[in-house]
Amino acid sequence: MEAKTKSIKRTFGKHNGNELEYVLDVLDTEGANVKLSPFTERFESAFAECIGSRYAIAHNSGTSTLHTSLAALGVGFGDEVISPAQTVIMNSFVTLFQNAIPVYADLDPDTFNLDPKDVERKITKNTKAIIAVHMHGLCADMDPIMKVARKHGIPVIEDSAQCVLGTYKERIAGSIGDIASFSFETKKHLSTGEGGMVVTNSEEYATRIRRMAFNGYKTLQAGHGLRQVLPDEFQDPDYKRHDTLGLNYRMNEITAAIGLAQLERVRTVVSRRQEVARLFLEALDGCDWIIPQYVPEGYENSYWTFAARYQGDEKYGISWKDFYRRLKENGGDGFYGGLSVAYEEIVMVDLPFLNRYPESMRDEIKSKLHYEKGICPIAEKLQPQMMQFKTNYRNLDEAKKQAQLLKKTIQLVDKG
Numbered sequence: 001m002e003a004k005t006k007s008i009k010r011t012f013g014k015h016n017g018n019e020l021e022y023v024l025d026v027l028d029t030e031g032a033n034v035k036l037s038p039f040t041e042r043f044e045s046a047f048a049e050c051i052g053s054r055y056a057i058a059h060n061s062g063t064s065t066l067h068t069s070l071a072a073l074g075v076g077f078g079d080e081v082i083s084p085a086q087t088v089i090m091n092s093f094v095t096l097f098q099n100a101i102p103v104y105a106d107l108d109p110d111t112f113n114l115d116p117k118d119v120e121r122k123i124t125k126n127t128k129a130i131i132a133v134h135m136h137g138l139c140a141d142m143d144p145i146m147k148v149a150r151k152h153g154i155p156v157i158e159d160s161a162q163c164v165l166g167t168y169k170e171r172i173a174g175s176i177g178d179i180a181s182f183s184f185e186t187k188k189h190l191s192t193g194e195g196g197m198v199v200t201n202s203e204e205y206a207t208r209i210r211r212m213a214f215n216g217y218k219t220l221q222a223g224h225g226l227r228q229v230l231p232d233e234f235q236d237p238d239y240k241r242h243d244t245l246g247l248n249y250r251m252n253e254i255t256a257a258i259g260l261a262q263l264e265r266v267r268t269v270v271s272r273r274q275e276v277a278r279l280f281l282e283a284l285d286g287c288d289w290i291i292p293q294y295v296p297e298g299y300e301n302s303y304w305t306f307a308a309r310y311q312g313d314e315k316y317g318i319s320w321k322d323f324y325r326r327l328k329e330n331g332g333d334g335f336y337g338g339l340s341v342a343y344e345e346i347v348m349v350d351l352p353f354l355n356r357y358p359e360s361m362r363d364e365i366k367s368k369l370h371y372e373k374g375i376c377p378i379a380e381k382l383q384p385q386m387m388q389f390k391t392n393y394r395n396l397d398e399a400k401k402q403a404q405l406l407k408k409t410i411q412l413v414d415k416g
């Protein structure tokens, strides 16, 4: 049967750059070359250059990147890791998988990002790492976070899964902390289906991360992944391969081929989201009860989502859900609610994983994982008010229509 190769020609498709060509290159490559991972190496070096870091290590997700990052920092039993109260649960999960304790810092009510003062308040002698998450596409306030971290000798991981090409005082997201993590999951700025990248300037961290992400092979180095060992060497029964505890978190060549092609168009992809966000900002012009995420002077928001704070219940007695229903009835796409405050998630309340710990320690661990209501009051207040509008419209006419529908729904509410 004759093979059919479909080209990707969708006008608004996300993968209509060099993705298909590169994937075909991979499929067309003899096994020996695939083993050398040329696309993974190209993607890594292009990504490192994009962020301005010395090393980039490709992973299979933006969760595994966080896991290897924490492990590289030596986070382990009895340690504490600070992350924002409102973020994805993965920040807590990787901490728990390292047998460490998640500690939550509150948010700034305007930027919806970490409050550096609360980070400092939450530091104890056990704090081993801080994960600063750049929520919705906007950088966290990194200068004071780094200052407090340096003062206490604590390394900082930037979780930049939602922030690609976002900038903070002329520095690009991912270039400020000790290690930074990115995700290429389907809905992210750059998508490869699943995937992630760690960047760092530290050779030591990069080597540890690479080895942990690839089953602990001793030949892996900070700056490169698979390198063929001479057959004479490894065809020897005395040859020892593994010097590090590791898992298989590596990116495959097909994913890297797509990632490289995505990265070639990163500016276009990010600008499109920023353009969509501008449309939503215009729609909110003059509205004092839906307050968009505040972008301080000197920041560029990469707008993974267009986040805003809903205050229509305070102003008009119209609940979040009621406003959502009205927008949908007017033909709008709707919007997402804010992620649960991490310590209010079912898993963090029920602690079904406690049996990971020896029985004699469970009570102590349980008390450390008990989070009282009120420990992060801003996040708790903000969470039910959050609105997240999608920005990944590739057809701008559709985005304009959605922004108009939002404006119309606001005007109808204002008119009573």
Ligand SMILES: Cc1ncc(COP(=O)(O)O)c(C=O)c1O
Pocket: 061, 062, 063, 064, 087, 088, 090, 133, 159, 160, 161, 162, 183, 184, 185, 194, 195, 196
């Ligand atoms: C801030 C943040 N961190 C980490 C992740 C995890 O990334 P992934 O889904 O690629 O594992 C995500 C994505 O959902 C995210 O938004």
